[in-house]
Each structure stands twice: as C-alpha cells, then as structure tokens.
Amino acid sequence: MELHEPRLCAFWFKSLHVITHLLLVMNFFLPTTIARSFGNETDRFALLKFKESIITDPLGFLNTWNDSLHFCNWHGISCGSRHQRVVALNLSHSDLHGTISPYTGNLSFLRSIDLENNNFSVNLTSCPELSHIDLWSNRLTGTIPPYLGSLVKLELIGLEENKLTGGIPPSLGNLSSIGFLGLESNNLVGNVPEEIxxxxxxxxxxxxxxxxxGMIPPSLFNISSMESFILTSNKFKGSIPPAIGLNMPHLIEVYVGGNELFGQIPSSFxxxxxxxxxxxxxxxxxGQVxxxxxxxxxxxxxxxSENxxxxxxxxxLDFITSLVNCSKLDTLDMGSNNFGGVxxxxxxxxxxxxxAIFFEGNQISGVIPETLGNLNSLIALGxxxxxxxxxIPTSIAKLQKLQALAFQGNRLSGRIPSSIGNLTQLYLLNLSANHLEGNIPPSIGNCQPLQKLDIxxxxxSGDIPPHVIGLSSLVSLSLSRNSLTGNLPVEVGKLxxxxxxxxxxxNFTGEIPEVIGDCMSLELLYLQGNLFQGxxxxxxxxxxxLRYLDFSRNNLSGQIPKDIQRLTLLLYLNLSFNNLExxxxKEGAFRNTSxxxxxxxSKLCGGDVSEFQLPACPIRKQRIFKLKFTISLVAGCSFVFAVLLTLYWRRKSRKKPLAVDSSINFFPEVSYKTLHQATGGFSPSTLIGSGSFGSVYKGILDHxxxxxxxxxxxxxxxxxASKSFTVECKALRNIRHRNLVKILTCCSSMDYNGTEFKALIFEYMSNGSLEEWLHRENGSMSLTLLQRLNIVxxxxxxxxxxHDHCEPPIIHCDMKPSNVLLDDDMVAHVGDFGLARLISTTTESSQTQSSTIGIKGTIGYAxxxxxxxxxxxxxxxxxxxGILVLEMFxxxxxxxxxxxxxxxxxxFVKMALPGRLVQIVDAALLATLEETAPTATAGNEVNYMRRGHNNEIEAEEENRDYENLSKMDTSVWKCIHSxxxxxxxxxEESPKNRMCMENVLRDLHRIQIAYIGVVINRERPRR
Incomplete structure (x- = not known):
C-alpha cells in the first residue's frame, strides 16, 4: 500500500482535473442549470420570505407561490430570459396587508418593484442593486426611511397616496441616479430639503x-432635466424665480396652485x-398675465384663477390675443381675479x-362677443x-357640444334666444340675476339632458311652457322673482x-295641481308670493x-290636509297669509312653532301648540248629536261583536290549528309549499345571506x-330564534316608512318533515346590503359621496x-351595514328587527316590553x-x-x-380632524371623486378637481383647515368633515353626550342641501 500512494495521489489529482474541466464545459453549454442554481435559489428564497411577511392576501394572488411552479411563473413575477433571475415584482392593486420583507434586498437583479394600492408598512433594508421602488397608493404609515438615501442606484421612488408623516429626508439628495421622486398625497410636514x-x-x-x-429651495429651480414639477396644495411661500424657464427648459407640466406664492408670474415660462x-x-x-x-x-x-x-x-385681457398661437389649448381658466375691460x-x-373657458368673478364689461360661436368644441362656458x-348672442346655438352655460350675475337684457334649444347636450343653464325679458322659449324643452335650469x-313674463316644466331630467328648477303668469301646468307631475x-x-293663478304629488324626489318646494287659489x-x-314647503302669500283656501302632518322630514312649513280655515x-311639523x-x-283654529295663538274650534250641536249617536252605535256593536267573538274562540280552541303569528295581519299568509317552490327547494343558489337567527333566500312568489x-x-x-321571530313580528306590525324594509307577509307552518317552520317575507332589495358595497372584494364599483350622504x-x-314617530317607539338594537339594504334606486332601507325592543309608552325609561334577549347588538357597533x-x-x-357613519366614510x-x-x-377619526381628512377617507370614495375631477396629466394619471367657486368670497379662516387637504373641491371636504x-x-362614550336622531337628521339635511347645492351649481366640467 505504501508503494502505491504516489500513484493514488496522481490518480485523484487527474480525476479532479477532469471533473473540473467537465463542470466548466457544462457551465458553458448549460447556462441555465448547475452554475446558476445558487443565484436562482437565492431569488426563490427571498420571494418566499416576502410571502411570509404578508399577513392577509384576500384576493389569493400569492396562492401560486409554491413549489408546484417555477418561481418565474408565479403571479406578479417577471424574470430575465438569459439568467432566469427576478427582474420585476408587480403586485399592485392586490389588497395585500403586511410588511415589505428585508429579504427583498437579495433580489440583486431587480429593476422594478410595483406594490401600488396595497396596505404595506415600511420595513425596507438596504437593497444595493434596487433601481425602482414604486409603492404608490399603498396607504403606508410611518415616515420616509432616511436610509433610502443609501440606495445609490435607485432610479424611481413612488410613495404617492399613502399616510406618511414627518419630513422629507435630506439623505434623498444622495440619490444621484434618481429621475422620479413621487411623494404626493401624504401628510408630510416641514420644508423641501435643499439637498433635493x-x-x-x-x-x-x-x-x-x-x-x-416654507420657501421652495432655489436650487430646486435649477434642475435643468425637470419635466414634471408638482407642488400643488401645500403652504409654500415666496416667489417663483424670474429665470425659471431658462433654468428648467424641459418643463412639460407645472402645478404650483393652492399655495401662498406671491409676486409676478415669470414671463420666462x-x-x-x-x-x-x-x-x-x-x-x-x-400684475398682468x-x-x-x-x-x-x-x-x-x-x-x-383665484389670484x-x-x-x-x-x-x-390683452394677453388673450397672444394665446391665439396656442393651437392645442384645451382649458382656459381666468376666474376670480381683478380683470377689467372688455x-x-x-x-x-x-x-x-x-x-372650457372660465372668466367668472371679475369685472369684465361690454357685450359677449358673437364670435364665441366659432369655438365649436366648447363644453363649458362660464x-x-x-x-x-x-x-345673449344667438351664435351660442352653434356650440353643439356645450354642456354647461353660466351667464348669471351680469346685466344682460333682451330675450332668451329660442336657438338655445339647439344645445341638445346641455345639462346646466344658469341665466339668473340679469335683466332678461319676454317669454321662456319652449325650445328649452329640447335640451333633454338638462338637470339644472335657473332663470x-x-x-x-307669460306662461311656463309645458315642454319646459315637463323635462323629466330636471333636478333643480328655479323661475322665481319674475313676472310669469298663468297656471302651473299639469306637466309638473313629470318631474x-x-x-x-x-x-x-x-303672478301664477289657478289651483296647485294634484299631480305635484307625483314628484317623488321633491325635497324643496317654494310657491310663495303668487296668486294660487283653491x-x-x-x-x-x-x-x-319633503323638507322645505312654502305656500305663503297666496289665496289658498279650505282646510289644511291632515296628512301633511305625516311628513316626518319636514323642517320648514310656511302657510302664512292665505285664506285657510x-x-x-296637531302632529309633525305642526308641533314646532319655530x-x-x-x-x-284668520279662520284657522285649534292646534296643539299655544304659541300659534289660535282660538279653540267651536263644537256644533249637530256634531254633538252625531258624536252621541256614534258612541251609542259603537257600544251596541261592541257588545254584539264580543258575544260572537266568545263563541268563535270557544269553537276554535277545540281545533287548535297552527296559525300565522297574529302580529302580522295585513297580508295573507303563504304556505311552506309556496316558499319551497319559490326558492327551488331552498336551493343554495338562491341563498343571499345569513345571520345569527336565520338565512335569507331570494325567491319568486308569482312567476x-x-x-x-x-x-x-x-x-x-x-x-x-323563536323569540327573535316574535319580536320582529311585533316590531314590524304597525311601522310604515320609506326607509324601512317592507314586510309582505309571514309563514308559520310545518315543513315536509313535520318540523316547525317560520319565515318572514320582505320586499327584495336588488342592490344588496351596505356591507357588500363598502367592503366588496372585487372593488368594481363604489359608492359616490352623494350616494353615501343620501344613505346616512x-x-x-x-x-x-x-325612536320618535311610531307607536310604540322601537329600539333597533343591531344597527350595522349588513342590516341596511339598498333598492333599485340606491335608497337605503333598515331591516332585521330580530333584536328590536319596544319602548313602554307609560314611562320615559327604556324598559323592554317585548323581549328579554340578552344580546344587544354586534361587537364593534354595540x-x-x-x-x-x-x-x-x-x-x-x-x-x-355613529359607528356606521364613520365606517361608511x-x-x-x-x-x-x-x-x-x-x-x-x-x-382614529378624531385624531385626524380637521387637517388630515385625506388620510382617513375611504380610498374607494376618493377614487370616485377623482374620476370626475379635472385630469392633471395623462402621463402619470394624476387627477385633479378644482375648488368650486361662487359669487360670495368665503373667509380665509373658514377654509384654512381644508385648502391643503387634497386637490378636491373645498366644499367636498367641508361636507365630509361635517x-x-x-x-x-x-x-360619544357617555350616552348623555350623544345626539338625538331628530338633531342628527336636521343637521344631515343641512349638509345634504349645501352639498347638492354645490353639485348642481358647479358650472365647470370635470375632466
């Protein structure tokens, strides 16, 4: 053995040389295998760690992230074709909750990470090869990590539309390669660092x-590569350098509106x-433009505008002539300045x-040029x-695309041109507060989309044309303070x-037509100061x-219809100076003298309030006789009825049939068989919801x-559950209101197995529950601000x-979004009275009279x-x-x-008021607002909505908390804040500090009136 050791060593050395050579050859011919498996494994491991940092994935986008697929085929992952390394991570709009794993820094080939519109918290570590971070609209919290400034190869940072606080780290000035820096729509404070x-x-x-x-750093105005420069809606002070256009020659879009800048607008732009x-x-x-x-x-x-x-x-206005050379000009907004001249x-x-052209709120004089008719692409003219x-120039009729025309508050005279009827796309026409005369042109009735008409x-003078008063598209119509005559046409019922x-x-005469009751959406009705009779x-x-009703100063006669007292929403009723008798x-608005x-x-009498100072109504002898006769008749009939009823119950008690709950007796009962057939045997496909005491099915009773x-x-x-059924029956027996789910009938029977069966049958609400709209998973549709306001x-x-207008009063006990249902017209209906309590009418305390159910609501809402x-x-x-309202918004x-x-x-809400509304408002609501807002630029899909404007200048103190919240209309934020x-x-924690529903409803109506007034008065188109 010892003699062969040198040969053995030589053998192993040659073998090792051959193996090494083979590995090199394999590495050359098989680049996607052994040599690169280590790098690929690093990427796979980093992605799995990223998945581990995700707390919830409601849409299941990370379900594919498992070993059954190569990681390059996972959802949201892109790899390079040569090295099979991760180059892009795109999980935008995935509704992910969690943190961004520090292992992301090991994706050394990564060039793009897009996590827009999720719910991440910042937890980044140094990623030396990362060149693109896009966290736009992820609702991030915390501050901008200063160590982002150490990622020297970063080319893009997108942190828009989150909840970031604190200041902008000066260390970001170290990112010499960065081209895109997006920090918009957060809650950042302080100055822009000079280092930027x-x-x-x-x-x-x-x-x-x-x-x-603070001041905008002068060095920022010297970045010659700048194309998009957006500082909108902050509190920046100072002036714009006169040489801005020379130092920033590549500018494409400049947004510096909504600040406190002063001085002159540089001509170097x-x-x-x-x-x-x-x-x-x-x-x-x-200065001048x-x-x-x-x-x-x-x-x-x-x-x-607004300078x-x-x-x-x-x-x-001499500068307008120079703008003739701007052949691509789309919107010109000059409103609310000190412009004079013609x-x-x-x-x-x-x-x-x-x-769009806006010159409102200036002191421009002279006549409106006839030549405006040449601008045939105009959509809005203010x-x-x-x-x-x-x-009014007749050439206006040439503007076939016009949708909003606002000429109010001038000194225009003459007739309203009948050619305005050619503007068939018009949705807003405001000619109020001028000196116009003559008749109302019937041709206005051709403007079928018209929603607001104010003249x-x-x-x-003259009559109201039936074609105008019958425009079913109208939401607001004001013809007040003119000299119009004739009757109110019956076509008013078409509104x-x-x-x-x-x-x-x-000067209207005749009777007020009964068809006015067909105007089911009417809330404000003013007919005062005319000559109406009847x-x-x-x-x-x-x-x-109906909330505001004024019929004062007419010639109306007869009695006041008693049913008016059933208008529970009526906040103002003026019937003064007529001939009523x-x-x-005694109920409803008639209990409130204010x-x-x-x-x-002078012929009115009675009433339930002494402040009306009306005499008592006389009792006539004939009336006394009729009363005595009626009492005698009722007493006799009652005796006979009692005898018959006793005999009936004796006979019925022997049979003891299973009957419908006596609480509901205003519709015929239905059988179990009918309900079984209507739902296909209570098929799961007809199940539309379930709760603590039962399930809800959709069915067709009569095909x-x-x-x-x-x-x-x-x-x-x-x-x-059985008590819940009884409680709901009793609660629903006598209540009638447009905002309560209407019960049709009930069923108390046996099913096919001989088991007791109980069911309540309601009107079907096609738009489901409020819960589904607020938290729907696909996010395909969302409630608008006006819809949410109407629902609350x-x-x-x-x-x-x-609480206050049914007998006996009812406490719902389970108020939450899933118990608010929406019909075809998105009108809200409160349902599910399974936990309801009836309040005793003999005491002011809330003693339960109908139920001893221990549960009093749902966790979070109780x-x-x-x-x-x-x-x-x-x-x-x-x-x-209150919790429901906070959840909705x-x-x-x-x-x-x-x-x-x-x-x-x-x-969470209280800490954000008043200055940080934009950080707490539902992102889905903001999206619906921005969809109708003017578009800032198509390139980066940033949307802007201009602030609304009216003739009254609001105090700066009133707007201080709103003006920097967002690019949205100030009136929108006031509505949401209220x-x-x-x-x-x-x-409020303490019950005694909470509002009562009467006051809540009153305040909400004021908010609703104010907001709808802004909506229908806003002349500017939304882009």
Missing part, C-alpha cells in the same frame, strides 16, 4: 397635497417651450380644441358674475327626479322626502308577475321614525354601556349609527385589525 436640488437627473418631482411649508400644463391658480400673484404665453405651442391647460391678477383696467373679439380665434351687458331674478322646485314671487293638494302627503293638525308659520289665516321577494327563514334550532340621511330618517348590562336605549342605537370596520392597543375607529363630526357626536 442636487438631483441633477430628476425629471419628475411631485410633493403635492401635503402640509409642506415661455422659454420652456414644451409646457402643456401651467397651473398657478389659488395663490397671491399680482404675460403675453409671451402665446409662445408656448403645446400649451393645453392654463389656469391663473389678484389685473387692475380692473381696459388692457387687462372680452376681446380675438377670443373667437383661440384653439378650435378649446373645451362668464358669470361680471358686468356683461346687451343680449330666476329676471323680468320674464320625477326634481329635488328643488322654486317658482316663487311671480285648496292645498292632499297629494303632498305622498312626498315623503278649520282645525290645524319650523311652522300660520299667521295671516307570472315576477314578484321577487326576500325570505328570512328562521333557524329555530338556534337559542332565542335615509338611515337617520328610519331611526328617527322608530354601545359600550351594554357591556355592563344597561338596558337597550335610543342612545344605544345612536352610538351604533373611512371604509374601515370597527373591528379592523389595525385597531389594537386600545385604538378604536372613533379615535359628516365625520356627526359620527363622532353620535358615538
């Missing part, structure tokens, strides 16, 4: 919609010849692509609140969508949503009439009725005092309602996993 000015390759910079302040968007609105700029803006051939959007430009002099005829030579005089405060109808202060239409009682109703006026009707219903089948095996009003109206055994109360419902359940360590939904305040007031 060192980023010489930066071409996209956005910090809009934060709380940044014209040196950046590629600019297509220039927004300097809502600042404190002075530079004429050299006409040297920007690509200019599409120019906004200088102090101009000097009310004749040459203020509108030059050269405005007609502007771009044929121009879709010249309101100026000093224009003369006639009030003019000198119009199925009308919200506000104002024909006050005219009786008040009894059909008004069908207008369940008889007894005044809301009702009856003065000037010929396609009578679709919802059937709540009680699970009698569940403890308390509907639910408040239902609770107000249950009032905190219920945990200590306190009896159910109105205040408990109010608390649940934050998109977060009260049991959301983020609410830990004592943090509650209420605290609703949050109501939600907080309703969800």
């Amino acid at each position: 000015g060192r980023l010489s390759n930066l071409f996209f910079f956005t910090v809009g919609a934060n709380k940044l302040s 014209s040196n950046a010849s590629q600019i297509n968007v220039l927004d300097v609105g809502d600042n404190n700029f002075v 530079p004429k050299c803006f006409g040297d920007l051939p690509d200019l599409q959007w120019l906004s200088v 102090y430009l101009g000097s009310f002099s004749a040459n203020d 509108l030059p005829n050269s405005v007609a030579n502007l771009s044929t692509q121009l879709t 010249l309101e609140y100026n000093l224009f005089r003369g006639a 009030s405060h003019n000198r119009l 199925k969508n009308i919200f506000s109808l104002d024909i006050s202060e005219n 009786m008040i239409p009894s059909s008004l009682a069908s207008l369940k949503g 008889g007894e005044v109703p 809301a009702t006026s009856l003065v000037g009707n 010929r009439e396609k009578n679709v219903v919802a059937m709540k089948v009680i699970n009698l095996q569940q403890r308390g 009003v509907d639910v408040a109206s239902a609770l107000c009725y249950l 009032a905190p005092e219920y945990a200590s055994g306190v009896e159910a109360s109105r205040q408990g419902d109010v608390y649940s309602y 934050t998109g977060r359940r009260p049991t959301d996993e983020m609410f830990i360590d004592g943090l509650k939904l209420r605290d 609703i949050f305040e109501i939600g907080l007031a309703c969800s």
Whole structure:
C-alpha cells in the first residue's frame, strides 16, 4: 500500500482535473442549470420570505407561490430570459396587508418593484442593486426611511397616496441616479430639503397635497432635466424665480396652485417651450398675465384663477390675443381675479380644441362677443358674475357640444334666444340675476339632458311652457322673482327626479295641481308670493322626502290636509297669509312653532301648540248629536261583536290549528309549499345571506308577475330564534316608512318533515346590503359621496321614525351595514328587527316590553354601556349609527385589525380632524371623486378637481383647515368633515353626550342641501 500512494495521489489529482474541466464545459453549454442554481435559489428564497411577511392576501394572488411552479411563473413575477433571475415584482392593486420583507434586498437583479394600492408598512433594508421602488397608493404609515438615501442606484421612488408623516429626508439628495421622486398625497410636514436640488437627473418631482411649508429651495429651480414639477396644495411661500424657464427648459407640466406664492408670474415660462400644463391658480400673484404665453405651442391647460391678477383696467385681457398661437389649448381658466375691460373679439380665434373657458368673478364689461360661436368644441362656458351687458348672442346655438352655460350675475337684457334649444347636450343653464325679458322659449324643452335650469331674478313674463316644466331630467328648477303668469301646468307631475322646485314671487293663478304629488324626489318646494287659489293638494302627503314647503302669500283656501302632518322630514312649513280655515293638525311639523308659520289665516283654529295663538274650534250641536249617536252605535256593536267573538274562540280552541303569528295581519299568509317552490327547494343558489337567527333566500312568489321577494327563514334550532321571530313580528306590525324594509307577509307552518317552520317575507332589495358595497372584494364599483350622504340621511330618517314617530317607539338594537339594504334606486332601507325592543309608552325609561334577549347588538357597533348590562336605549342605537357613519366614510370596520392597543375607529377619526381628512377617507370614495375631477396629466394619471367657486368670497379662516387637504373641491371636504363630526357626536362614550336622531337628521339635511347645492351649481366640467 505504501508503494502505491504516489500513484493514488496522481490518480485523484487527474480525476479532479477532469471533473473540473467537465463542470466548466457544462457551465458553458448549460447556462441555465448547475452554475446558476445558487443565484436562482437565492431569488426563490427571498420571494418566499416576502410571502411570509404578508399577513392577509384576500384576493389569493400569492396562492401560486409554491413549489408546484417555477418561481418565474408565479403571479406578479417577471424574470430575465438569459439568467432566469427576478427582474420585476408587480403586485399592485392586490389588497395585500403586511410588511415589505428585508429579504427583498437579495433580489440583486431587480429593476422594478410595483406594490401600488396595497396596505404595506415600511420595513425596507438596504437593497444595493434596487433601481425602482414604486409603492404608490399603498396607504403606508410611518415616515420616509432616511436610509433610502443609501440606495445609490435607485432610479424611481413612488410613495404617492399613502399616510406618511414627518419630513422629507435630506439623505434623498444622495440619490444621484434618481429621475422620479413621487411623494404626493401624504401628510408630510416641514420644508423641501435643499439637498433635493442636487438631483441633477430628476425629471419628475411631485410633493403635492401635503402640509409642506416654507420657501421652495432655489436650487430646486435649477434642475435643468425637470419635466414634471408638482407642488400643488401645500403652504409654500415666496416667489417663483424670474429665470425659471431658462433654468428648467424641459418643463412639460407645472402645478404650483393652492399655495401662498406671491409676486409676478415669470414671463420666462415661455422659454420652456414644451409646457402643456401651467397651473398657478389659488395663490397671491399680482400684475398682468404675460403675453409671451402665446409662445408656448403645446400649451393645453392654463389656469391663473383665484389670484389678484389685473387692475380692473381696459388692457387687462390683452394677453388673450397672444394665446391665439396656442393651437392645442384645451382649458382656459381666468376666474376670480381683478380683470377689467372688455372680452376681446380675438377670443373667437383661440384653439378650435378649446373645451372650457372660465372668466367668472371679475369685472369684465361690454357685450359677449358673437364670435364665441366659432369655438365649436366648447363644453363649458362660464362668464358669470361680471358686468356683461346687451343680449345673449344667438351664435351660442352653434356650440353643439356645450354642456354647461353660466351667464348669471351680469346685466344682460333682451330675450332668451329660442336657438338655445339647439344645445341638445346641455345639462346646466344658469341665466339668473340679469335683466332678461319676454317669454321662456319652449325650445328649452329640447335640451333633454338638462338637470339644472335657473332663470330666476329676471323680468320674464307669460306662461311656463309645458315642454319646459315637463323635462323629466330636471333636478333643480328655479323661475322665481319674475313676472310669469298663468297656471302651473299639469306637466309638473313629470318631474320625477326634481329635488328643488322654486317658482316663487311671480303672478301664477289657478289651483296647485294634484299631480305635484307625483314628484317623488321633491325635497324643496317654494310657491310663495303668487296668486294660487283653491285648496292645498292632499297629494303632498305622498312626498315623503319633503323638507322645505312654502305656500305663503297666496289665496289658498279650505282646510289644511291632515296628512301633511305625516311628513316626518319636514323642517320648514310656511302657510302664512292665505285664506285657510278649520282645525290645524296637531302632529309633525305642526308641533314646532319655530319650523311652522300660520299667521295671516284668520279662520284657522285649534292646534296643539299655544304659541300659534289660535282660538279653540267651536263644537256644533249637530256634531254633538252625531258624536252621541256614534258612541251609542259603537257600544251596541261592541257588545254584539264580543258575544260572537266568545263563541268563535270557544269553537276554535277545540281545533287548535297552527296559525300565522297574529302580529302580522295585513297580508295573507303563504304556505311552506309556496316558499319551497319559490326558492327551488331552498336551493343554495338562491341563498343571499345569513345571520345569527336565520338565512335569507331570494325567491319568486308569482312567476307570472315576477314578484321577487326576500325570505328570512328562521333557524329555530338556534337559542332565542323563536323569540327573535316574535319580536320582529311585533316590531314590524304597525311601522310604515320609506326607509324601512317592507314586510309582505309571514309563514308559520310545518315543513315536509313535520318540523316547525317560520319565515318572514320582505320586499327584495336588488342592490344588496351596505356591507357588500363598502367592503366588496372585487372593488368594481363604489359608492359616490352623494350616494353615501343620501344613505346616512335615509338611515337617520328610519331611526328617527322608530325612536320618535311610531307607536310604540322601537329600539333597533343591531344597527350595522349588513342590516341596511339598498333598492333599485340606491335608497337605503333598515331591516332585521330580530333584536328590536319596544319602548313602554307609560314611562320615559327604556324598559323592554317585548323581549328579554340578552344580546344587544354586534361587537364593534354595540354601545359600550351594554357591556355592563344597561338596558337597550335610543342612545344605544345612536352610538351604533355613529359607528356606521364613520365606517361608511373611512371604509374601515370597527373591528379592523389595525385597531389594537386600545385604538378604536372613533379615535382614529378624531385624531385626524380637521387637517388630515385625506388620510382617513375611504380610498374607494376618493377614487370616485377623482374620476370626475379635472385630469392633471395623462402621463402619470394624476387627477385633479378644482375648488368650486361662487359669487360670495368665503373667509380665509373658514377654509384654512381644508385648502391643503387634497386637490378636491373645498366644499367636498367641508361636507365630509361635517359628516365625520356627526359620527363622532353620535358615538360619544357617555350616552348623555350623544345626539338625538331628530338633531342628527336636521343637521344631515343641512349638509345634504349645501352639498347638492354645490353639485348642481358647479358650472365647470370635470375632466
């Protein structure tokens, strides 16, 4: 053995040499195998660690991340074709919850990571090869990690639309390769660091919609590569350097609106010849608009509104002539400045692509140029609140695409051109507060999409054309303060969508037509100051949503219809100075002298409120005789009825049949067989929901009439279910309200197995529950702000009725989104009275009269005092309602996993008010607002909505908390803020500090009126 050791060593050495050679050959010919398996394994391991850091994956996008597939085929993963290494990670819009794993830093070939619209928290570590981080719209929390500045190869950082706080780290100035820095729509504070000015390759910079302040670093204006420069809606001060266009020659879009900048608008912007968007609105700029803006051939959007430009002099608008060279101009917004002089005829030579012109709120005089008719692409034309005089140009009829025309608040005279009827796409026409005369052109009836028509405060005469008053698309119609005559046409009954109808202060005669009761959406009705005669239409009682009604100063006679007292939402009723007579109703609005006026009707009597100061109604002898006769007759009939009833029950007690619960006796009962057939044997395909005491099925009772219903089948095996059925029957027996789910009948029988069966049959609500809309998984549709506002009003109206207007009063005890159902028109209906309590009418305390069920609601929604055994109360419902309101506008359940360590939904909202609304509002709601907002740029899909404007200048103090929240309309944020305040007031810990539903409903109506008024008065189109 010893003699052969040298040979053995030589053998092993040669073998090792051969193996090494073979490995090198294999590495050359098989590049995707052994040599690179180590790198591939690193990527796979890093991705699995990334998956481990995900807490929830509701859409299941990471289900493919397992060993059954190569990781390059996993959802959201892209690999390079040569090395099979991960080069892109895209999990945007995946609704992932968790942290970003530090192992992401081991994906050394990664060039792009896109996690937009998720729910990540920042937990990044150094990733030396990472060149692209896009976390746009992920609702991140915390601060921007300073160590991002050490990732020297980063080319893109996208942290837009999250909840980041703190300042911008100066270390970001070390990222010399970065080109895209997006920090928009967060809650950042402080200054923009001077170091950012060192980023010489930066071409996209956005910090809009934060709380940044101070001076903009001068070095930032010297980055010559800059293309998109977005500082909108902050508190930046100072001026823009005069040489900005020279130092930043590649600018394409500039958004500096909504700050506190001052000085003059630099004319050097014209040196950046590629600019297509220039927004300097809502600042404190002075001087004139530079004429050299006409040297920007690509200019599409120019906004200088809400500044102090101009000097009310004749040459203020001379710059318009220079804009003729901007052949791509789309939007020109000059509103709310100090412009004087006349509108030059050269405005007609502007771009044929121009879709919107706004000059409102200035002191422009002269006549409106006839040549405006040449701008045949116009969609919106706003010249309101100026000093224009003369006639409305007939050439306006050439603007066939026009949708919004606002000329109110000028000095226009003459007739309304009948050619306006050619504008068949018009949805808004406001000619109010002028000196127009003559008749209302019947041709306006050709404008079929018209939603708002306001020609009030003019000198119009003649009748209302039936074609105009019958426009079913109208939401708001105001003809007040004219000299119109004739009758109110019966076509008024066609206004199925009308919200506000104002024909006050005219000379209308005749009777108010009964068909006005067909205007089912009507909430504001003003007919005062006319010559109407006859009786008040009894059909008004069908207008369940009516809130303001003014018939004062007419010649109405007869009695006040008693059914008006059933209008539970009525906040204001004025019947003064008519010839009304008889007894005044005693319920509803007639119990509130501050809301009702009856003065000037000398023949009225009675009433239930002494402040009306009405005499008692006389009792006539004939009436006394009739009363005595009636009493005798009733007594005799009662005796006979009692005898017959006794005999009937004796006979019936022998049979003891299983009957329908006596609580529901206003519809015929249905059999188990009928329900079984209607649901295909209670097929799972017809199941639409389930709860603690039963399941809900969809069925068709009558296939010929396609009578679709919802059937709540009680699970009698569940403890308390039978009592729940009885409670719900009693609660639903006598209640009637448009915002309560309507019960049709019930079934109490035996099923085919001889087992007891109970079910309630309700109207079917085609749009499902509020819970489904707020938390639907696919996110395909979302509730708009107006829909949410209407729903909270509907639910408040239902609770107000249950608490204060039904007999006996009812406490719902389980107010939550899943118990709010939506019909075809998205009207909300409160349902599920299985836990309801009836309040005793003999005591003011909330003693339970119909149920001893221990549960008083659902975790998260139940009032905190219920945990200590306190009896159910109105205040408990109010608390649940408050939580529901907060959930509707934050998109977060009260049991959301983020609410830990004592943090509650209420605290989450309270801490954000008033200045951080944009951080708590439901992202789905923000998306619906932004869909209708003006588009800032198509390149980066950033949407903007301009602030609304009216003739009254709001105080700066009032807007201070809103103006920097977002790019949204200030009125939108005021509405949302007010609703949050109501939600907080309703969800106070102490029951005695909570609002009552009467006050909640009143305040919500005010918010609703204010917001809808803004919606229907906003003349500007949304892009």
